[in-house]
Amino acid sequence: MDNFVVSARKYRPVTFDSVVGQSHITTTLKNAIRTNHLAQAFLFCGPRGVGKTTCARILAKTINCQNLGDDVEACGECESCISFQNNASFNIHELDAASNNSVEDIRNLIDQVRYPPQTGKYKIYIIDEVHMLSQAAFNAFLKTLEEPPGYAIFILATTEKHKILPTILSRCQIFDFNRIQPKDIAHHLADIARKEGIATEKEALELIGQKADGGLRDALSMFDLNVTFSTDNRLTYESVLENLHILDYDYYFKITDALTSGSIARSLVLFDEILRKGFDGHLFVVGLLEHFRNLLVCKDPATVTLLQVSESAERKYVEQSALSEMSFLLSALSIAGQCDINYKSAKNQRLHVELCLMKLANLPGILHLDSLPAVDETAKKKVEPQPVTTATPVNSENRSTGTSPDGNTQSVQQSSARPNAAQPTAAQPTAAQPNAAQPNAAQPSQAASAPSRLKNTVPLSMTAPPSGPAKETVVKPQAETPVSHARKEALTLESLQTAWFQFAEKRKQAGNSTTEEITLNKGFSLNGKTIEIALDNTHQLEALQNARYDLMGFLKSRLDAPDLDINPRVAPQEVNRLPYTPAEKFNYMAEKNPYLLELKQALGLDVDF
Ligand SMILES: [Zn+2]
Structure with missing residues (x-):
């Protein structure tokens, strides 16, 4: 039986062109060799397993090659190349600074540098993990690094550039290695699989590429692991999921489907399934956040490139993104983010995530209340005390026949509203003004009004505890907020103060924190289009930052000032x-x-x- 050689070694690139995903570096190095402008000290920085040492070795081999081709690649046939390939070259010295970090080690190295190469033109010294060198070793090294003999080239490699002394940095030509894109990794793995005669599914390789997080060596190890596990020399998506213990991103698609259709039950069952498979709740929340983020970047063609997923997944993301509303995604990110932050401190972590899912499933219902009529300030006062009567059928009918492009969320939201106590309360204002509903809902400005709707809803749904009676407070102020004013007021200090006060009131009713209440009651001035507000301490600043998004959204929805900004300042504390x-x-x-x-x-x- 042959000795098994791991793929990372077996398929280590031997030419510049075969290095994966670092073309900016290989091209530069090749040009430097071609024009004879090679620096004498290099610093290769970048995450682990992206090809730093590999590039260093290729460089060493190439500059020593006796018949270098026009493409500036080592021939692989000359004496020097062969000795490199057999790891028998005397012209390359590798020092692992992680284990040889003393002054003595560096002195030994410097001693070697004094002797010119017996064969070939250059001696190359590769110092790996150079940030691990001791301070004294660094100092001993400086002189040699600054004025090395003409035949010596130093290549320092590190994963932690910030730990390198400036004196070293200034003496080196610095190359920053990229994380390798999942697509490139998958492509490279497919090449290897073909050579090894392994049948692979494209999705399986893309999954490995993603899991490797930019490191090709990690990806190759995972690849080997999966090949070892497979009995029939086949790599399937399912087997990779299982072997690497990755949560199938399909789950996130399914959960999001359940959430946007307001199905609490379906989302909880899915979450249970995920837990049963042995996945951690926190990981799930983090993954869900990333999923929402991915959906969000799909909303704009300019940001789709930020999506770092496989091609097949990208299609799915774009599809689901089209079905999810911006307002839902933003609110969902905010709610799930809160869940992520508080996860560690939750006593019952499973319930914590489940509550988050319930809130999320409730979102479509809440968000859509705003697409209903804007209730007049005066009318709402009369509406509020009215008992709940026949409002419900009218309300839901209106909603399900609305002209929203997103039929999906609309039709299901009735069912989402049903299980909670919110519906009757929410229905009141609509019932009071059923006529106003139609013209408003018929407006095609669904997308445009989405952000403002969101801003009115997020804080409420987030601050209120998700218990039954509390839901009433969640929804009630909602209806009071006339969202789509036909005409916005001009920006003056007075109109700003009025809108600000309304926002403060709204938050107060929603049960905000005392700090936030105090903060919102602070005086402020208007400087052009910037609100200048002086705060007493960082707690207030934090409260304002938390409310900022909703506050600015609210103000902009009221005032004709799209570029309104706020500049909070914490006044220096009086020394008392x-x-x-x-x-x-x-x-x-x-x-x-x-x-x-x-x-x-x-x-x-x-x-x-
Ligand atoms: Zn050669």
Whole structure:
């Protein structure tokens, strides 16, 4: 039986052109060799397993090649190339600084540098993990690095560039290696699989590419692992999922489908399935956040490139993104983000995630209330105390026949509203003005009004606890907020103050924190299109930052000021120290009553320290 050689070694690139995903570096190096402008010290930075050492070795081999081709690639046939290939070349020295980081090790290296190469033109010194060198070793190295003999080339490699001393950095030509794109990794793996005679599914390789997070060596190890596990020399998507213990992203698509259709039940069952498979709840939440993020970047053609997924997945994301509303995604990100932050401190973590899912499933119902009529300020006062009557059927009918392009969420939201207590309350204002509903809902400005709707909804759904009665508070202020004003007010300090006050009131009713209430009651001034607000401390600043998104959204929805901005400042704290030492106490008292000083002088008193 042949010795098994891991793919990372067996398929280590031997020419510049075969290096995966670092063309910016290989091209530069090749040009430098071609024009004879090779630096004598290089620093290769980048994550692990992206080809730093490989590139260093290729460089060493190439510049020593005796018959270098026009394409600036080593021939692989000359004496020098063969000795490199057999790891028998005397012209390359590798030092692992992680285990050889003392001054002695560096002195040994410097001693070797003194001797010119016996064969070939250059001696190459590769120092891996160079950031691990001790301070003294660094210092011992500096001189040699600055003025190396003409035949010596140093290649320092590190994963942590920030730990390298500036004196070293300034002496090196720095190359930053990229994380390798999942697509490139998958492509490379497919090549290897073909050579090894392994049947693979494209999705399986793309999955490995993603899981490797830019590191080709990791990807190759995973590839080997999966090949070892497979009994029939086949790599399927399912087997890779299982072997690498990855949560199938299909689950996120399914859960999102359930959430956008308002199905709490389906989302909970799916979550249960995920837990049963042995996945951690927190990982699930993080994955869900990433999923929402991916859907969000699909919304705009300009950001689709930020989607780092396989091609088949990309299609799915674009499809689901088209079906999910922007307002839903933004709110969902916010809610799931909160869940992520608080996960560790939750006593019952499963329930914590489940609550998050419930809130998310509830979102479509809440968001769509806003596409209903804007209720008049005066009318709403009358509406509120009215008992719930026949509102429900009218309401739901209106909604399901709305002209939203997203039929999906609309039709299901009735069912989402049903299980919670919110519906009757939510229905009230609609019932009071059923006529106003039609013209408004018929407006094609669905997409345009989406963000403003969102801003009105997020904080409420987030701050309110998700218990039954609390839902009423979740939805009630919703209806009071006239969202789509036909005409916005011009931006003046007065109109701003009015809108600001309304927002503060709304938050108060939603049960905001005391700090936020105080913060929102602070005075402010208007400087052009910027609100200048002075705060007392960082707590207030934090509260304002938390509310900022909703606040600005609300103000912009009221005022004709799309580029309105806010500039919060924390006023420097007044030093209000209490007198502590006797001298301080005396000075403090003397300040209040100058006669004390006279008394002290007259009687020749002294302060007892
Ligand atoms: Zn050669």
